[in-house]
Amino acid sequence: MTKHLWTLDAVRKLDQEDPMKHFKKEFYLKESSYYMDGNSLGLLSKRAEQSLFTSLEDWKTSGIDGWTEAKEPWFYLSEKLGDETAPLIGAKPHQVINTGSITTNLHQLLATFYNPAGKRTKILADTLNFPSDIYALKSQIKLRDLDPAQELVQIQSKDGYTLEETHIINQMGEDIALLLLPSVLYRSGQLLDIQRITEAAHKHGIIVGFDLAHSIGSVPHSLDEWGVDFAVWCTYKYLNSGPGGVGGLYVNERHLGRSPGLAGWFSSNKQKQFDMEHELTPAEDAGAFQIGTPHILSSAPLLGSLELFHEAGIDTIRTKSLKLTRLFMDLIHQELSGKGFRIANPMEDERRGGHICLLHKEAASICQALKVEGVTPDFRAPDVIRLAPIAFYTSFEDVFTVVQVLKDIMDQDKHKQYENERGIIA
Structure with missing residues (x-):
């Protein structure tokens, strides 16, 4: 994990240097929402x-x-x-x-x-x-x-x-x-x-x-x-x-x-x-x-x-994907320490796919709270929150914001108002 603190300015610099940033406009995205479920169903592009x-x-x-x-x-x-x-x-x-x-x-x-x-x-x-x-x-x-x-x-x-x-x-x-x-x-x-x-x-x-x-x-x-x-x-x-x-x-x-x-x-x-x-x-x-x-x-x-x-090229996609998931892991350690989370996906780049596997005993209720706050995650029983930052349409600032939303949910106990049970479709 990184030893320095990630700031919003540092994250925005990553976006400025991102060779794939122009692809985001190719996809249909909702205003003020953060779609982290592209490993389950990808979003519609204008080309498709x-x-x-x-x-x-x-x-x-x-x-x-x-x-x-x-x-x-x-x-x-x-x-x-x-x-x-x-x-x-x-x-x-x-x-x-x-x-x-x-x-x-x-x-x-x-x-x-x-x-x-x-x-x-x-x-x-x-x-x-x-x-x-x-x-x-x-x-x-x-x-x-x-x-x-x-x-x-x-x-x-x-x-x-x-x-x-x-x-x-x-x-x-x-x-x-x-x-x-x-x-x-x-x-x-x-x-x-x-x-x-x-x-x-x-x-x-x-x-x-x-x-x-x-x-x-x-x-x-x-x-x-x-x-x-x-x-x-x-x-x-x-x-x-x-x-x-x-x-x-x-x-x-x-x-x-x-x-x-x-x-x-x-x-x-x-x-x-x-x-x-x-x-x-x-x-x-x-x-x-x-x-x-x-x-x-x-x-x-x-x-x-x-x-x-x-x-885009699949190698460029992979490079950005790894940077996005690495940032996610860094921010989870930086912002969510002591809140009951554990990262279960491999840390090494060569052993990690395109999503983060975040464990919490109240994962189902946390996912419900995330959706209310404009973040679309993916729950897998019994305790997995999957978060997939897709290289085409996820910015580094999006990742930063999602972790801040998750931190606020935990700080304010917003997830406590929901049953810790999955819906019909998780």
């Missing part, structure tokens, strides 16, 4: 709005011809989005496709890559992953007439918030068929060492997949270089595609050409798709892992959003 309007106009003016004659032809939209996304994850474009939802895509890739045989029947996961991933893993095990209680190995956490890579590697054995882990843990914000884990797993002959939901758009990746077999992600968090925005998947090129585990209409080679044959000719690229017709109106906003990522 315009690209959605373009697809609506294409539908209005072209009807069915929009599939091939639209300004952004729908038949090739998923592939174009894959091409635009590929640089964010360090992948060749033909290995990336934007399609379906994160959980649908996970089911697709598990159906393709989880092939239990002989003594190699188990899946290695963890106890801290988002529930949907675990539901999918258990479902796929059951579909093979196996018992999840026997075949799903979940790595334990020593502190309830983080994982140790050495402990993960020690669980790898000749009985493990597939490994699935989050790149960034959704509660604590811990960034796992993807390269180290992948290399160790491959030495044991294990297929390696990662859920990038809490890292894509915030952290640079080198999936090709690291040799990851597959990955899935959503786009409505850091990628700002909108609620229910289209998901994405990556399949390493060494696996391309195989038939998808779950075949569908858009798994087809595009030149053969309308031959209407009952024998599938799968696409030769990641498009083979699509299933149904693309969701055009939930895909279109991503086109505009990705323009901003290419203009």
Whole structure:
């Protein structure tokens, strides 16, 4: 932690020097409010709005011809989005496709890559992953007439918030068929060492997949270089595609050409798709892992959003993100000492994703008080306040102000008027 005191003037100097400060005007932000939940749902940008309007106009003016004659032809939209996304994850474009939802895509890739045989029947996961991933893993095990209680190995956490890579590697054995882990843990914000884990797993002959939901758009990746077999992600968090925005998947090129585990209409080679044959000719690229017709109106906003990522550059985004979270931690220590808070995310830059994990026994009521004061946080049971300063639309002064609001809440006991219980949606 920094040894000097952060002042408002010092924080404003950071904003003056910020190479990304001009991007804030690209987003729709409420006056006198501070949005710290972009790791759950990113805000709407003017570019995303315009690209959605373009697809609506294409539908209005072209009807069915929009599939091939639209300004952004729908038949090739998923592939174009894959091409635009590929640089964010360090992948060749033909290995990336934007399609379906994160959980649908996970089911697709598990159906393709989880092939239990002989003594190699188990899946290695963890106890801290988002529930949907675990539901999918258990479902796929059951579909093979196996018992999840026997075949799903979940790595334990020593502190309830983080994982140790050495402990993960020690669980790898000749009985493990597939490994699935989050790149960034959704509660604590811990960034796992993807390269180290992948290399160790491959030495044991294990297929390696990662859920990038809490890292894509915030952290640079080198999936090709690291040799990851597959990955899935959503786009409505850091990628700002909108609620229910289209998901994405990556399949390493060494696996391309195989038939998808779950075949569908858009798994087809595009030149053969309308031959209407009952024998599938799968696409030769990641498009083979699509299933149904693309969701055009939930895909279109991503086109505009990705323009901003290419203009800013993912390395610049990461640099600012780390500075924002570092400032948050410094200010928490400076202003909130002795008020019952504890930081649970890793302190080291190389082990931290894009959000702060702040613990307090009254976290639920504090989050309610923050919202009343114009700050949008994110609560995760039982005691986590997640605060995500997004590089595109969060200033360093915003971070300073949020900590001052939090300090005032605690000094005045404003949270005491609320029940320390989560709402239906936390």
